[in-house]
Amino acid sequence: MASTEIAVDIENVVKRYGPVTALHGVSLDIRANEFFTLLGPSGCGKTTLLRCIAGFEDITEGAIRLDGEDIGPLPPHRRPVNTVFQHYALFPHMSVTENVMFGLLRLGWTASDAERRASQVLGLVQLSDFAARRPGQLSGGQQQRVALARALAPRPKVLLLDEPLSALDLKLRQAVRVELKALQRETGIAFVFVTHDQEEALTMSDRIAVMSEGHVQQIGTPREIYEAPLNRFVADFIGETNLLDVTVQAVNGGTAHLTLPGGHAFTCPAAAVASAGQGHLSVRPERIALCAPGAGDLDVRVEDQVYLGTDIQLRTRVADGEAMVVRIQNAEVTQIPETGASVGLKIEAGAARLLAD
Amino acid sequence: MAGAAPDGAGASRSEIYRGNGFRLMLPVWAFIGIFLLLPVVLMGVYSFLTKEFRGGVTWDFTLAAYDQFFFDRGLFGDEPPKIEWTYIGIFWRSIWQAGLATLMCLLIGFPTAWFIATRAPRARSAWLFLVTIPYWVNLLIRTVSMKFLIRDNGPLNEFLLWTGAISEPLSLVNTNFAVQLGLFYSYLPFMVLPIYAAVERYDFALSEAAADLYAGAWTTLRLVILPVVKPGIVAGSILVFVPSLGAFLAPDLLGGAKTFMIGSLIEEQFKGSAGNWPFGAAASMILLTIVMGVLLIYARNQTKGGR
Numbered sequence: 001m002a003s004t005e006i007a008v009d010i011e012n013v014v015k016r017y018g019p020v021t022a023l024h025g026v027s028l029d030i031r032a033n034e035f036f037t038l039l040g041p042s043g044c045g046k047t048t049l050l051r052c053i054a055g056f057e058d059i060t061e062g063a064i065r066l067d068g069e070d071i072g073p074l075p076p077h078r079r080p081v082n083t084v085f086q087h088y089a090l091f092p093h094m095s096v097t098e099n100v101m102f103g104l105l106r107l108g109w110t111a112s113d114a115e116r117r118a119s120q121v122l123g124l125v126q127l128s129d130f131a132a133r134r135p136g137q138l139s140g141g142q143q144q145r146v147a148l149a150r151a152l153a154p155r156p157k158v159l160l161l162d163e164p165l166s167a168l169d170l171k172l173r174q175a176v177r178v179e180l181k182a183l184q185r186e187t188g189i190a191f192v193f194v195t196h197d198q199e200e201a202l203t204m205s206d207r208i209a210v211m212s213e214g215h216v217q218q219i220g221t222p223r224e225i226y227e228a229p230l231n232r233f234v235a236d237f238i239g240e241t242n243l244l245d246v247t248v249q250a251v252n253g254g255t256a257h258l259t260l261p262g263g264h265a266f267t268c269p270a271a272a273v274a275s276a277g278q279g280h281l282s283v284r285p286e287r288i289a290l291c292a293p294g295a296g297d298l299d300v301r302v303e304d305q306v307y308l309g310t311d312i313q314l315r316t317r318v319a320d321g322e323a324m325v326v327r328i329q330n331a332e333v334t335q336i337p338e339t340g341a342s343v344g345l346k347i348e349a350g351a352a353r354l355l356a357d
Numbered sequence: 358m359a360g361a362a363p364d365g366a367g368a369s370r371s372e373i374y375r376g377n378g379f380r381l382m383l384p385v386w387a388f389i390g391i392f393l394l395l396p397v398v399l400m401g402v403y404s405f406l407t408k409e410f411r412g413g414v415t416w417d418f419t420l421a422a423y424d425q426f427f428f429d430r431g432l433f434g435d436e437p438p439k440i441e442w443t444y445i446g447i448f449w450r451s452i453w454q455a456g457l458a459t460l461m462c463l464l465i466g467f468p469t470a471w472f473i474a475t476r477a478p479r480a481r482s483a484w485l486f487l488v489t490i491p492y493w494v495n496l497l498i499r500t501v502s503m504k505f506l507i508r509d510n511g512p513l514n515e516f517l518l519w520t521g522a523i524s525e526p527l528s529l530v531n532t533n534f535a536v537q538l539g540l541f542y543s544y545l546p547f548m549v550l551p552i553y554a555a556v557e558r559y560d561f562a563l564s565e566a567a568a569d570l571y572a573g574a575w576t577t578l579r580l581v582i583l584p585v586v587k588p589g590i591v592a593g594s595i596l597v598f599v600p601s602l603g604a605f606l607a608p609d610l611l612g613g614a615k616t617f618m619i620g621s622l623i624e625e626q627f628k629g630s631a632g633n634w635p636f637g638a639a640a641s642m643i644l645l646t647i648v649m650g651v652l653l654i655y656a657r658n659q660t661k662g663g664r
Binding site: 056076089 | 560563568
């Protein structure tokens, strides 16, 4: 889907507010036509980076290029990018159509051309019937679509979205995710989407940049990020995982020989990022199978079962105190071990990751 | 049974309010009646009474006061009526003066309010306090002080002479400019405070959205900021315009005879033996009608625009 042509080239961008550094030399490329997500907890610098691209913040060091052109010196109103704001920032004194026409008129379109384009874009977001209303007369979801239409109308080279779904309720959010992704495919515009919601990021993105404390931790497809996290932060932030502090004795042929802090030694198949020494073992709860004690990689005692509907979560503990969470599918054949029972855990081949930090 | 209890409670509660609606509103109606409606009604009644020789009135109905305002019937009242321009002229000049004062207050008040509203929250109250400090001093004293400041050998002229900007003192007292200055200084906070309240509520993301949609600073001000904070601007303008229109201290003390305004005209009718109460009341009623008319037109437009 995504071509390899680069729309936004962010090179070593540093942003400082006085003594505080919000971005520590961030570098990444956003390709034309791709749905790119900046994901991270609040305060990680993702919104700052978005505002630097939009031009609302000046960068302290580095360069931001749009189609090869350095846009660093340009004020926001001269950058061919548009933003969907977190709380939409619709002009309350204008109708929906006037809101959508605003950018077009500033670009010198004639009123009739702008009106035609506005009704076309409003059709795209299914708001044609509301064109004459004021933003105050619309629901949150409708306002969000007006904001989207307003930002798409001038056909920006890049569309920036600053947590646009955070103000919607859960049901609506899930529906809008699908629509947003479809809209991105339809328009072929590069979307840069900021969110702290990893589920949103995983379901919509072509590629994700995981950020923390002003650094990019990992860039990759949702699958790469989820299944092959590069470090402890990414493994922990994306989805649920079991993180065990381990001492790596040796890694050979995809099998790691590990020791837990309590001295319990075991081997498991592991894709290694770390070599011998201290490390962390990350295993997703759904990639662990139950087996008879002694037959798996680790023996544990079941402490608690949590019924989740489609899944059942087992909270277990290794003999010397390490907690392990296992998720098993809720099928008819599933036998749920009782509390206190001793079971073996078999880690799927390729599912465990050894991480250096 | 269980379901009926809350229903019954709800009904009896609304019964309480329904039965006592008038009685509970009584203090409000009394206040509005005694302090707002009664004075206007009294003024209206007096404007139709006959003038007593030394101020005061006799209870004989006449339109003489309004006739005197609009028509000139010669010295002995026996000539065919012509339009009397004296008072209409005073009204027109007053409206013009008050309008200019409002514009000056707006030009200075808007940036001031903007500046204060964009400071850190804690600094804002300090700035607002500074704006109101002059108003702890009586209006009369402030107006007289203004006269001292701008008179021929006052500090302003002395300073300008000292800098060499002028070679002889500017005579500012008894000019329209002096009246303007007085009105501006008297009513500036009434412009600053409502605009401040509007700007403080203004969502600065709107300015970012405008910039994002290719609007420069002036376009953003014209198309987004001003329309959104317009209620504050209108409130401030009304609060400056209306008292400026009826002001008599600044025109009396700073303007002299040439810049006679409505306020002074009305004031004179109720003062001393030269007074004419019905005429003063009629002039007040005409002023009230003009102001109410302007406000009604504005309110009508507002509700249309809000749709």
